[in-house]
Amino acid sequence: MLNSYSSADKVLLAVDCIIFGFDHEGLKILLIKRDFEPEKGKWSLIGGFLKRDEILDNAAIRILHTYTGLNDIYMEQLYAYSEIDRDPVERTISVSYYALINIENHNTELIKNYHAQWFSITDAPNLIFDHNQMVQHAIKRLRYRTSIKPIGFELLPEKFTMRQLLELYEAILSKELDKRNFISKINSLEILNKLDEKDMQSSRKGSYLYTFNKEKYEEKLLNDFVLNL
Amino acid sequence: MLNSYSSADKVLLAVDCIIFGFDHEGLKILLIKRDFEPEKGKWSLIGGFLKRDEILDNAAIRILHTYTGLNDIYMEQLYAYSEIDRDPVERTISVSYYALINIENHNTELIKNYHAQWFSITDAPNLIFDHNQMVQHAIKRLRYRTSIKPIGFELLPEKFTMRQLLELYEAILSKELDKRNFISKINSLEILNKLDEKDMQSSRKGSYLYTFNKEKYEEKLLNDFVLNL
DNA sequence: CGGTTTAAGTGTTCAAACTACATTAATAAA
DNA sequence: TTTATTAATGTAGTTTGAACACTTAAACCG
8 A cells, every 4th residue: 555654665765965165276076986886986976865863954064074174164965866776876866055164164184084175166076976966966966955055154265355356256157258248247246345455366456355244135135036147 | 874775764655746737716725624633624735655666756656646637747856855753643754746738637536536626826714734835945946946047837738828828827926917018028938829719708808718839838848037027 | 767568457338138927708507 | 787806918128148348457578
């Protein structure tokens, strides 16, 4: 009978995390060299198994924390993958989550110990199981999120230049944006504070640094809007 | 150790389906009166458990078919719900799917036998477990989908009037739309065939019937676009 | 110290899309 | 034949988006 509990088959539930970071080279993901079988030595998303007394969100948070030392990170559930033989050892359904983190902000000791490494999304290695598919799916979702919510707070350093913000959006959307139109759209959102300070690394003239105005930013996060870039 | 298969806890995996239909009264969902414990006699989404040799998509298709007799229905995975005590009997993670069906098109014998019933989304009864939340989530997703893909084909009878299409969109978006602007936007998509035939039920003048132009419609489905209504 | 180099900063114009809005037309019923 | 009802249709004004180039500030170099 369809709805009887007794006949149901239990399965393993895994959580795999797509962790995005951004630096001067572009958009990156954090991958780990697997140190156990099967597929030992190959590159993989970081992941783990759901525990009996744990909800999926917390499993994702725990896994992220284990590998990066980070807490309080924005994560979003993406999709449940359930192909029969996606994991050759045992029937495992995997729920993917993605996270956005500041690439300079995690515990580098930890990721060294775990043989984790950042890869540009454009030249990441081939991954085990269905993890390539998960990454593609996450990139698509990140692009979508970019179109309805402001983004950047999570991926940029506290103080940043307009150029960095522009390049972040270009990396996410993988297309060139018009500098003037971009700046005026961002300004119209009124989510940035322009500082008096300039960044003198990037040019002789120097470019103004900005921070996010957290109140305005979170107000915009609550109400979806459309940002055509 | 984090990644050992042996220490992992297995769980039950359920699939719950939010089945949308549309008729002259508005947007509806199909609910079932549970005939087993716990919560016997209360209203619930239709659902079932994932089988060992089955992927989630197929479990959703199987469940939909069991209750409606329908095949080849558009379904989309929504979200995995994992609160510890969401099902009081046993730890169960539920993956929700939503489906769009033509309300006049299913096996009414079957749904009678299963004590299933259509409810307007505006006055559906309280549901068991976290099913209310699943429904709200599904409505939100349906609205989103409406903004990036044409919709209607799945929910309307083969021949329909502009008014019906308008009312479908109004029901999904739960806001009034300007008739003239709506019609010209829909026409600009070029996904409809205007028939010579008129529907004389709704008015003295009668209103033209339309069908979907399947080729054009599926072309539009492939490329996301934005339809601001 | 004057000239050169580099990236930053800034507005306008044209085209397209969106919004708001009211009258005429066709038919059935009385 | 008149009346009542819903269908069908177009335009003007506004907003938004896209394309596009010159000036400015400061460091570096001779």
